[in-house]
Amino acid sequence: MSVTDREAGPPAQSEASRTPSETPGLSLVPYGQGRIRGLDAAELGAHGAAMDRLVALGLPVVPGLTVPADASASLCEPDTARSAVDLVEQLSGRRIGDPTRPLLLRLSASAPTEIAGLPPDLACLGVTPGNASDLCAVIGRAEALHEVWAATVRMIAEYALDVPGAVLDDALLDTPEPRERVEALLALVAQHGSGPFPDDPAQQLALAARALLGRWDSPRARRSRRAQRLPADLAVALHVQALRIGPADHSGHGTAVSRHPETGRLSPQGSFFRGVRRSAPPPHTGEPLEGLAGGTALLEHSLLTLERHLHAPVSVEFEVRDDEISLLAASAQLRPPLRASVCLAADLARDGALGREQAVRRITPAQVQELLHPQLRLTGGEELLVKGLPASPGAATGAVALSSERALELAADGTRVVLVAAETNPADVPGMLASVAVLTGSGGIASHAAVVARGAGKPAVCGAEGLRVDRSAGTVRIGDRVLREGDTVSLDGRTGAVYAGTLSVSVAGPPPELSTLLQWADGIRRLGVRVNADTAAEVSTAVALGAEGVGLCRTEHQFLGERLPLIRRVILAADPTARDEALLALEHAQHEDFRALLAAVGNRPVTVRLLDAPLHEFLPAPGEALDAAEEQRAAALREANPMLGLRGVRLALLHERLYPAQAEALFTAWADVAATGVRPELEVMIPLVSLPEELAAAAAYVRGAADAVAARTGVEVPYRLGTMIETPRAALLAGELAEHAEFFSFGTNDLTQLTYGFSRDDVERQVLANYQERGFLTASPFARLDPHGVGSLIDLAAQRARSVRPGIKLGVCGEHGGDPESIAFCDDLGLDYVSCSAHRVPVARMAAAHSALRERRDESGSTR
Amino acid sequence: MQSAAVDLPDAPDETLTEAVVDLVLRGMWRGRPESEHRPLVDAGLAMVKGPVVLPTERAKATASRILRVAAGSEQEERITAAYEAFLPVNRKIRDVCTAWQCRPDGTVNDHTDSGYDAGVRESLEDVHEAIQPVLRRLERVLAGSGRYLTALEEALDHFDEGSLEWLASPLCDSYHTVWMRLHQELLLVLGISRAQDEAREEELVTRSRD
Numbered sequence A: 001m002s003v004t005d006r007e008a009g010p011p012a013q014s015e016a017s018r019t020p021s022e023t024p025g026l027s028l029v030p031y032g033q034g035r036i037r038g039l040d041a042a043e044l045g046a047h048g049a050a051m052d053r054l055v056a057l058g059l060p061v062v063p064g065l066t067v068p069a070d071a072s073a074s075l076c077e078p079d080t081a082r083s084a085v086d087l088v089e090q091l092s093g094r095r096i097g098d099p100t101r102p103l104l105l106r107l108s109a110s111a112p113t114e115i116a117g118l119p120p121d122l123a124c125l126g127v128t129p130g131n132a133s134d135l136c137a138v139i140g141r142a143e144a145l146h147e148v149w150a151a152t153v154r155m156i157a158e159y160a161l162d163v164p165g166a167v168l169d170d171a172l173l174d175t176p177e178p179r180e181r182v183e184a185l186l187a188l189v190a191q192h193g194s195g196p197f198p199d200d201p202a203q204q205l206a207l208a209a210r211a212l213l214g215r216w217d218s219p220r221a222r223r224s225r226r227a228q229r230l231p232a233d234l235a236v237a238l239h240v241q242a243l244r245i246g247p248a249d250h251s252g253h254g255t256a257v258s259r260h261p262e263t264g265r266l267s268p269q270g271s272f273f274r275g276v277r278r279s280a281p282p283p284h285t286g287e288p289l290e291g292l293a294g295g296t297a298l299l300e301h302s303l304l305t306l307e308r309h310l311h312a313p314v315s316v317e318f319e320v321r322d323d324e325i326s327l328l329a330a331s332a333q334l335r336p337p338l339r340a341s342v343c344l345a346a347d348l349a350r351d352g353a354l355g356r357e358q359a360v361r362r363i364t365p366a367q368v369q370e371l372l373h374p375q376l377r378l379t380g381g382e383e384l385l386v387k388g389l390p391a392s393p394g395a396a397t398g399a400v401a402l403s404s405e406r407a408l409e410l411a412a413d414g415t416r417v418v419l420v421a422a423e424t425n426p427a428d429v430p431g432m433l434a435s436v437a438v439l440t441g442s443g444g445i446a447s448h449a450a451v452v453a454r455g456a457g458k459p460a461v462c463g464a465e466g467l468r469v470d471r472s473a474g475t476v477r478i479g480d481r482v483l484r485e486g487d488t489v490s491l492d493g494r495t496g497a498v499y500a501g502t503l504s505v506s507v508a509g510p511p512p513e514l515s516t517l518l519q520w521a522d523g524i525r526r527l528g529v530r531v532n533a534d535t536a537a538e539v540s541t542a543v544a545l546g547a548e549g550v551g552l553c554r555t556e557h558q559f560l561g562e563r564l565p566l567i568r569r570v571i572l573a574a575d576p577t578a579r580d581e582a583l584l585a586l587e588h589a590q591h592e593d594f595r596a597l598l599a600a601v602g603n604r605p606v607t608v609r610l611l612d613a614p615l616h617e618f619l620p621a622p623g624e625a626l627d628a629a630e631e632q633r634a635a636a637l638r639e640a641n642p643m644l645g646l647r648g649v650r651l652a653l654l655h656e657r658l659y660p661a662q663a664e665a666l667f668t669a670w671a672d673v674a675a676t677g678v679r680p681e682l683e684v685m686i687p688l689v690s691l692p693e694e695l696a697a698a699a700a701y702v703r704g705a706a707d708a709v710a711a712r713t714g715v716e717v718p719y720r721l722g723t724m725i726e727t728p729r730a731a732l733l734a735g736e737l738a739e740h741a742e743f744f745s746f747g748t749n750d751l752t753q754l755t756y757g758f759s760r761d762d763v764e765r766q767v768l769a770n771y772q773e774r775g776f777l778t779a780s781p782f783a784r785l786d787p788h789g790v791g792s793l794i795d796l797a798a799q800r801a802r803s804v805r806p807g808i809k810l811g812v813c814g815e816h817g818g819d820p821e822s823i824a825f826c827d828d829l830g831l832d833y834v835s836c837s838a839h840r841v842p843v844a845r846m847a848a849a850h851s852a853l854r855e856r857r858d859e860s861g862s863t864r
Numbered sequence B: 001m002q003s004a005a006v007d008l009p010d011a012p013d014e015t016l017t018e019a020v021v022d023l024v025l026r027g028m029w030r031g032r033p034e035s036e037h038r039p040l041v042d043a044g045l046a047m048v049k050g051p052v053v054l055p056t057e058r059a060k061a062t063a064s065r066i067l068r069v070a071a072g073s074e075q076e077e078r079i080t081a082a083y084e085a086f087l088p089v090n091r092k093i094r095d096v097c098t099a100w101q102c103r104p105d106g107t108v109n110d111h112t113d114s115g116y117d118a119g120v121r122e123s124l125e126d127v128h129e130a131i132q133p134v135l136r137r138l139e140r141v142l143a144g145s146g147r148y149l150t151a152l153e154e155a156l157d158h159f160d161e162g163s164l165e166w167l168a169s170p171l172c173d174s175y176h177t178v179w180m181r182l183h184q185e186l187l188l189v190l191g192i193s194r195a196q197d198e199a200r201e202e203e204l205v206t207r208s209r210d
Helices: A003-007 A010-016 A041-056 A069-076 A078-092 A132-139 A143-159 A165-174 A178-192 A201-216 A219-227 A297-310 A338-350 A356-361 A365-371 A404-412 A426-434 A448-455 A512-524 A536-544 A561-572 A576-601 A628-637 A649-654 A658-674 A692-713 A728-732 A734-738 A748-756 A760-766 A768-774 A790-804 A820-828 A838-863 B014-026 B034-042 B057-067 B074-101 B114-141 B146-160 B175-190 B194-205
Strands: A064-067 A103-110 A122-125 A237-244 A252-259 A266-274 A314-321 A324-332 A374-376 A384-387 A389-392 A395-401 A417-421 A437-440 A460-462 A467-470 A475-478 A481-484 A488-492 A497-500 A505-507 A528-532 A550-554 A605-609 A681-686 A719-725 A743-746 A809-812 A833-836 B046-049 B052-055
Touching (some): A041 A069, A064 A069, A064 A078, A069 A201, A078 A201, A103 A201, A132 A143, A297 A314, A297 A324, A365 A838, A374 A488, A404 B046, A404 B052, A437 A448, A437 A488, A448 A460, A448 B074, A512 A838, A528 A536, A550 A576, A561 A628, A681 A692, A719 A728, A728 A748, A728 A790, A734 A790, A743 A790, B014 B034, B034 B046, B114 B146
Parallel strands (some): A417 A437, A437 A460, A605 A681, A681 A719, A719 A743
Antiparallel strands (some): A103 A122, A103 A237, A252 A266, A384 A497, A467 A475
């Protein structure tokens, strides 16, 4: 157990009862004794408070003391500094200058909370030109000590002895070797300093305190406080820590975090460095924790204890002395990896340390989205070309281009390009900007190429070894494979994997611990979550992601592609016979589609929207009709504004066989699927309704189709009939529409366009950015539901509909169904469900749970 | 740069010399009037690809020749010293940009954590403090290099005023964009390849290993 515990006792308490700074040394608080003296982070600084906590948890800490914030200037007085030296010597059982068991001091500062912009630590006080060689002999290495010593002298020279910074900078540039640096800096102090650089450790400590506080008062530090909105006169506590010097083989320092960044599981991760502690050890000099001669058991115990105490993934710094670990610092990780946070929340709730609601509250919908990043869909048959460094997240697939020139040419034709370069320089930047992803043979995750790729939001893999570009031949060799410009590759900027050919990019499934949290979220939320899905495959994906049903199945695709000639014949038919033949063929094709869809849906609800495409999508391009007569009929049907023209229910009322044919195909498919024991809850939806009469007429078609199917198959298909609410008039006449509808689905994309009078593509290109800059809009109304305009229409429609039909089912099926703020709004209106694209389903589940939890908190708040 | 224009094959005029060097160091021009790039295109030194103007291979070779200082000269030695002081800071600025764009776990930094961002700003201040003496020295031995410090400070000003793209965006003369240009000029001036550059940087950064 640490030395500090032995020091805790009655003498400290009696000291605390006296006024600080009455006598030198009274303002010194050994680690672990702050609480006893009634001090907290405001006086002890975040570091002092953390060390107090470590001692209280029974964890081993390095000996040291705090000079509280209100008394920190007293350490600049030699008497107080002397007392501090004596106290740390006493706490550590060592003496500065002892050649066999040497001791140095480390001075640092901390504010009441974790902030940026604190002065750097002064890491080795007590070294003198006279004892340096003894110290190096004990350590067995010389360079690190001189490096740290030089940094300490540099700071003290500028901030406590008034040597001009530029003079010191020049000396450092001229003398790269650490030992010579110390000599050069000490010579400059002798020449320019306001006083000599002392050998006495207490005098060094007093000057170091003055330097730290001077640095804290510098323009740069003040600027930093302003940027962080911290008080200009914020006071810092100072800490004097023992730096116990030992042989490099058995001593050092290291850092560790409690959880694995990839899996999030509890498993200490970090590294340690032999020799003298440095704030920024040179890269590649760390050793894995497994290399600790004394084992990692104590470290694991410390991390687990801290996690349970702080309810957060934690990080620690530790010292190794004689192969034993003691803690230098510990805190909750400021930005823990997401997987770590999610795993910890699930772990804590499983252990009963947290309630499930609290666990769910800890993970935001945005974090769920972050965890479900797009990735390459792997089936096992892919050809892995190379594995490089994951330099910029995201997955992409595209044609290889080996120069900026070629990348720009291909991209101009609309080709998706992956820029491949052995090394990158500024000439590659235009190519990177034109590409969907970047692959380089050299450079790391902090290379210029990686910085540029991330700056441009492109996935990138860097440092792919063995990549050889031959620009003149137009080829690149990756491993054993030779690819030509134009060949396709796929890459994943999170894993660094590069594959040959085109792979599909899809959303990752939730990791197991997130699935657990989402299940708990399902138990909390009131609002249902469905998916917008058109095909059986999409439905299966969404069900796996937790969708409770299909909120919108668009049937447009059933008429496009190879079926386009059929619907064209329906619309442009010269005579009724041709029309009926085409309709029959269409009905057959749709029947197959519906059967697959309904089988995938299972016993869940599914809302099928009858045809809503604008007429122009079905017309042949000018000059491409079969004959002159058809050309003429097509020309007569072309519209000035197809999105507001013959579309949705309007088309169905002019082409009266369309909806009956669709509905009959749907009901027959239901009867087929029901015969296998599956009973989807069918909801048939009429689009783009503005008049109650339109809905009544369309409803009659659907009823007729159900009767026809019942007559033919003997199966009475159970279904509900409802309508989209996507025009302001429909919202205003919700009461009248509800007389014909058993459910409403708010199509918020169209409702937003028509409420604002915005044509989405046009305003997104020209208007929205400007409006957001002016502050007219805080977000695009197409991304976040406008609560004042569109939202009030929904609110009003819901009220009017419920007054006519109290149990009417209400949902939202625009893109807003996947946006957390819009989801909370829908929840507040008491809608039954939101429906969103498959990859947003987990986000929506979490958002709906957070909305419910917020309401619960509000309610419990108001009852108090 | 004095003797260089003579090496330019077709057009030994100074404007063209400056232009080709600028184009190569920037990697591209966007939104420049045709009057500026037309002479380069005519001289076979630039090509127009849609909205951007790119240097040709010939332009790159020409710029290298123009910029290269005499091998073995005292000037080369002094610039090399500055370059070697530049390299460790070059590693740091890329780490700073990386930290600004990505959190330590590799996820995108969405700038919602002001504490984290403030920490990155601090390390940017460290970089800027460290590069100033290096650039002051470079200016004494490489004509025109003083413009880099000016441009870096302009980028910092924009950044401090809240335009966050001025740290690492490739779409403006951000701190990183200017830095990359400086780096490229040093490589061409000293005739150092990217591979040699990477190796030297690694060596200097990891030199102290005990």
